Amino acid sequence: MPSPQLAPPPSPTATVWPITVWAVALPLPIPTYDFAAPHGYDGPLPLGYRVLVPWRGSLSVGIVTGASAGGAHRLREVAGVLDAGPWIHPGFLAGAASLSALSRVPIGLLLSDLTGVGLNPRYRHQVRAVAGAELGMFGQGVPTADWSDGAAYSPPLLDAIREQGLLEETFTLTPRMTTVYRARPWEKVPAEQRVQAVWQALEVGAAPLTIRQQIAWEWLKAHGPVDSLSAWARQSGVGSTVVMAVLQRGWAQVQQGRSAPPPAWSVLRGAGEFATQTAWALAAGVSPSTVAGLIARRWADSVEIPAPPPALAAPSRAPRNVADDLPEELVWRLHGGRDRERYARLAARIRRRLELGRGVLVIAPDAATLRRAWEGLSGAASQGGTEAVLFSGQLSEEAREHTWTLIQSGAARLVIGSGLALGAPLDDIALLVVLEEASDGYKWPSGSGVFVPDLAARMATALQTPIAYVGAAPAVESVPYPGVVLAAPRSRIHTVDYANPPRQPEMGPLSAVQLRQGDQGYPISHDLARLLRQVAERGRQAVLLAPRRGYSALIRCPSCEHTPQCRNCDIPLRLHQQTRQLMCHQCGYAQGIPERCDVCGEMMWSARGPGTEWIAAEVRTLLPGTPVYRFDRDQQDDLSPLMAGEAGVVVATQALLARDALPNLALIGVTLADTWLNLSDFRASERYHRLLRQLTSWHPERAPLLLVQTFQAEHPALRSVIDGHDALAFPSAEYELRRALKYPPHAMLAQVLITAREQGRASAGADEVAQALFAAGATPQEVLGPAASPVARVKGLYPYHLMLRTRDEVRLAALLNVLNRSWKARVRVDVTPRGGIGV
């Protein structure tokens, strides 16, 4: 297997010809492939540059990831180098190569997941036959000795010539073009469009006129010419037969005259240009088909012009002058406090690094964190004598390309972005900042399954660049690093302890509300109900966090207990009341609610369960007249009235926290905190603690009352926040606990996922993998499992997994090496599992 390397290795076998071989990563789930440098290329290794390589009879864009020792059984030349500087940061490639080597995730997959721009560039392709070459054997219509456009030939033909070394070609990146509509000058509109028939009076006719005909003729003589006979008749006050007679008797004639320009054309000429046909139609007050017709009749041209640079986010004002007293080590952390304070401290460090003329890269896990980071940090750029740029997948393709070019040119040295910014071609990175490093938002949902902070850490190691972890609460993994913890913001927290309900529940004004699950009430306890009423009475805002989306109920047959299952995934379907559908939350399969139970034929269904939809219904009953909104993956109500300060309650899943806080927020209710703890995941309590920290500091200024309903009111994560401990206290305790339990960071984990379409093959494959690991010396302490996945079938595949737990990465790498062969089932590895240890 060709492996990417950063420096040319010493060649054990001297090659006869001094061919430079490059390892090229294509954005595909395959390893790097080797290509020879283009004929005559004598520059240095273009690490991180985009190149065009022959691929399956055509050309593909790839990234040079290193030099190669060679050994390819078929070596083709790179057809062209597109860039004059790295498009992807070489440090990023080094980090990706290191992660790829450990996790067996093909580097091309990492690349296609994490390269946000430039992998389908526009370029001009020119070809010609090399001097003296005779291309006649390739058939008719082949390139000649003169340059011509490569697009004129079929790709396989060009590739055949290229393979023989008889093709010379150049590639030039072309600016992104955009189409605008412009009016054609009158003289250039097709002649037949510019003329029309006009009728004109003649002085003398061939035959005498009647009185009415005389009237029509005199009107035309005075007011003519006219462009239609009916207009002539109408305006002169005679019938159409009369004007026809005037014409027949030779007192008028038809001629070709200048036609009236269409009004929409005049509008376009007046405006200069429109960017879309729709905009033009709107401005002219005509339908889109009318303007399309004008374009077809060549009254207007669509013109390709270079796209204007998109508007970039305006940097925030420079923060106050804060002293930089943050650590100088290679890895450090900054946590706790409020966003504003934390970002002010971080901005001071960033400014100092930018002042040295170096670059700083800041990575955020979600849109809200990114936006706040931009607010808090972008002002440091102007003080540091450079520009700040924002980079994330939410930008348009044009904006991403433009931003990338600004970074590449050195005009912008502060990059604040999502994981997609990790490869930004910053020239000299002085500091890498990972915000909220424990956020699950960093875990790539598909493809490579990369955990972005892991890649960032490997990148920092490869570059020997300082990396900082900054956020509301540190990851347990960050505890040992030197750092600064800011005092916790003052917060008011009230818990409702479901496990120890008061003996005498107060009823009073709430007796009309039908409460469930005992005296305390679920999902809305007495305390929560009372507070919600206060919020409603005072016209303030409240957020209720619900455990799951939708109605989230399972439906169950009351007589035989049967629950309808997903046809793909072997998990129960969940009820969505609003759409009257059953949905699979694993694969998205949806169906209507069956009339009768398919096991026993009963026609009744019973349903119950927590979820945004149900809780929202309860709140509406409780607070008639108060607007109740829902916010989860299924239903994202328009929250703009709330953002404008109006009263209301939002029932939401955690997805809401990725948005800005409601301005008038007075209460946050966590309806069932235990949802965050019941997961079979050793990170559950860490995640719960972070959630609580995020909730207490979600609002930038206020401290809304936080009400937590739970069966575990004494959970240390909750106690730590209630008791006012700083953000490091709980993660530190957790760090020690994990030492005893041998969990990360005191051990390395990797999940091996074995899947197959048939269950037998999957289970046999899993056993085979386990046996191979044991045969290679793995101990029973290191191999946990294999076991069938808790969900027996996902998207038609039977998943089995086993967890590897080793003392360090070297040992893990040694064990994972065992997997480097082919298996009967599909075997994939996740070296940063974040879904639970579930054995």
Place this chain on the structure above:
DNA sequence: AGCACGCCGACT
């Protein structure tokens, strides 16, 4: 990933 090749069951 995409695509070709090749093997088996269901119909124009």
Place this chain on the structure above:
DNA sequence: GTCGGCGTGCTC
């Protein structure tokens, strides 16, 4: 007889 399901192998 072919059409088309999908398992397997390959791309420098």
